[in-house]
Amino acid sequence: MKLLKLDACVTASNDRDADALRAKTKACGTLLINVMSSPGAGKTTLLSALIRALPQLDIAVMEADIESDVDAKAIEALGARAVQVHTSGMCHMDAGMTTAAFDAIDGPPPDLAFLENVGNLICPAEFDTGAGKNLMILSVPEGDDKPLKYPLMFRESDALVISKLDARPYFDFDLDACMARARKLNPAVRIFPVSAKTGEGMEALVQWLLAETAAWKEA
Amino acid sequence: MHEMGIVLHLAKTLDETAAEHQLTAIGKVVLQVGEVSGIMTDLFTDCWEYFKGRHPVLKDSTLVIEPIPAVTWCDSCKRTYETVRYGKECPYCHSGETWLLRGNECVIKEIEAE
Ligand SMILES: Nc1nc2c(ncn2[C@@H]2O[C@H](COP(=O)(O)OP(=O)(O)O)[C@@H](O)[C@H]2O)c(=O)[nH]1
Ligand SMILES: [Mg+2]
Ligand SMILES: [Zn+2]
Numbered sequence: 001m002k003l004l005k006l007d008a009c010v011t012a013s014n015d016r017d018a019d020a021l022r023a024k025t026k027a028c029g030t031l032l033i034n035v036m037s038s039p040g041a042g043k044t045t046l047l048s049a050l051i052r053a054l055p056q057l058d059i060a061v062m063e064a065d066i067e068s069d070v071d072a073k074a075i076e077a078l079g080a081r082a083v084q085v086h087t088s089g090m091c092h093m094d095a096g097m098t099t100a101a102f103d104a105i106d107g108p109p110p111d112l113a114f115l116e117n118v119g120n121l122i123c124p125a126e127f128d129t130g131a132g133k134n135l136m137i138l139s140v141p142e143g144d145d146k147p148l149k150y151p152l153m154f155r156e157s158d159a160l161v162i163s164k165l166d167a168r169p170y171f172d173f174d175l176d177a178c179m180a181r182a183r184k185l186n187p188a189v190r191i192f193p194v195s196a197k198t199g200e201g202m203e204a205l206v207q208w209l210l211a212e213t214a215a216w217k218e219a
Numbered sequence: 220m221h222e223m224g225i226v227l228h229l230a231k232t233l234d235e236t237a238a239e240h241q242l243t244a245i246g247k248v249v250l251q252v253g254e255v256s257g258i259m260t261d262l263f264t265d266c267w268e269y270f271k272g273r274h275p276v277l278k279d280s281t282l283v284i285e286p287i288p289a290v291t292w293c294d295s296c297k298r299t300y301e302t303v304r305y306g307k308e309c310p311y312c313h314s315g316e317t318w319l320l321r322g323n324e325c326v327i328k329e330i331e332a333e
Contacts, residue, residue: 001246001331006236008327010250013231090224122257123221148307148315152323 014127017095021102021130028109031216032102033209034093034131036153039119041139042163042196044071047114049196051078053206057213060110062101064093064118071116081105092123095130112213121146125153132216139164140171144178147185154185159192161205166195222258225325226266230274232327237276240332245280247331253322254289254303276332289322 009015025032035043043065051059063072064085072082085101087093093101098115105113115131117124136157138146141164147154154160160182162175179191190208194201233245252258264282271277289302295314302322304310309317 001333003329003331004236004240005329006327007329008232008236010225010232010325010327011228012327013235014228016235091221092224094224094228123224127224151319 011094011127014095017099018128018130021095021099022132024099025102025109025113025130025132026216029217030102030109030111030113031133031213032098032113032115032129032131034098034115034117034124034129034134035137036117036121036124036134036157037119037137037139037163038121038142039065041119041137041142043116043119043137044074045196046137046161046163046194047116048074048078049199049202050114050206050209051075051080053202054112054209057111057210058108060105060113062098062105062113062115064097064101065116081107081110087118091118091120092127093117093129094127098129098131111217112209121150121153125150125156133158133212135159135161137161137163138178140167140173143171144174144181147178147181151185154182154189157186157189159190159205159208162191162193164195164197165193165200166198222262222266225258226263226270229267229327230270230277233277233330234274236330237332242276242332245276245330245332247281247283248277249283249285249328249330251285251287251324251326251328253287253324255319255322256325257323258325260284260286285328287322287324290320291317292320293317 037043047061060081061075062083062085064087065071072084075082083101083104134157136153182189192205194205267282271280290299291302292299293309293314294316296312298311300310308315
């Protein structure tokens with residue numbers, strides 16, 4: 001027996017799979033966005049609103065939320081392509097599962113593919129799914145202190161959507177404090193306070209998605 | 220379950236390492252697990268015992284877990300303290316401007332193999 005010093009991340013194999021998926025989506029011109037949040041923060045509602053607001057893009061959704069296939073049906077009703085992913089009780093999506101889901105999208109590669117990750121603020125942030133961009137949703141009822149409690153996800157996200165803005169009158173959510181906490185963890189994060197219900201703030205998010213989708217196809 | 224997902228990746232990473240170094244059997248796997256990594260050691264070991272049988276190079280291996288204590292840095296008073304004992308708030312100056320220095324890692328330190 002010989003001793004091998006590795007100092008390797010346990011998930012090194014996942015990181016390789018993730019890089020391979022990023023290269024593949026780059027080659028076919030599909031921007032893959034990993035959408036993370038706690039259960040009920042509004043992932044499906046936001047994705048539905050974005051599909052309606054972006055008729056010029058061909059969009060697919062990979063639905064990994066543990067509860068049945070209700071979400072995929074709702075997405076298909078809006079005219080986007082949907083893939084239901086079965087996570088067999090796993091608390092996060094990894095790059096291998098994401099690749100399988102991406103390969104299961106019917107037809108030509110879409111412009112934009114959203115992965116609705118499992119509702120959970122901890123585990124999904126620990127696994128690189130191979131997405132081009134990470135987007136997390138924090139909803140007003142969850143509280144402005146979440147960046148302090150779940151720093152990793154805030155660090156790993158390119159965009160932070162603060163959702164259910166219309167519910168602000170009923171909660172003591174300090175928007176400025178929340179944004180400052182998120183920026184302290186991740187100075188480059190783009191923050192979009194929105195309400196998918198009233199449409200408030202959605203235009204900035206739509207413009208960001210259009211710009212990122214175009215940039216992904218170019219570079 | 221969190222542990223199962225990580226064990227699957229650990230086994231896959233080790234399979235790849237074995238292929239790369241032309242190893243036929245791995246005897247010991249030393250894993251460093253941070254105190255606040257969210258990994259439950261007992262559950263992790265159970266998952267490992269269950270899955271190692273599916274990988275020929277791992278079937279006779281033993282898993283050794285070395286815990287790494289969690290340490291937090293206080294950005295206000297520039298001191299460090301034990302994370303698990305005091306949490307997010309600095310015990311010296313009661314600031315909340317604190318960051319985890321170490322304790323959330325899960326690293327394969329070394330393996331014994333032939
Ligand atoms: N008031 C309000 N409710 C919302 C908003 N977005 C989502 N919801 C509600 O929050 C609940 C959970 O939303 P859903 O999209 O299923 O969350 P998911 O589990 O993250 O996919 C549903 O009852 C939605 O109607 C919003 O912007 N404002
Ligand atoms: Mg959903
Ligand atoms: Zn202090």
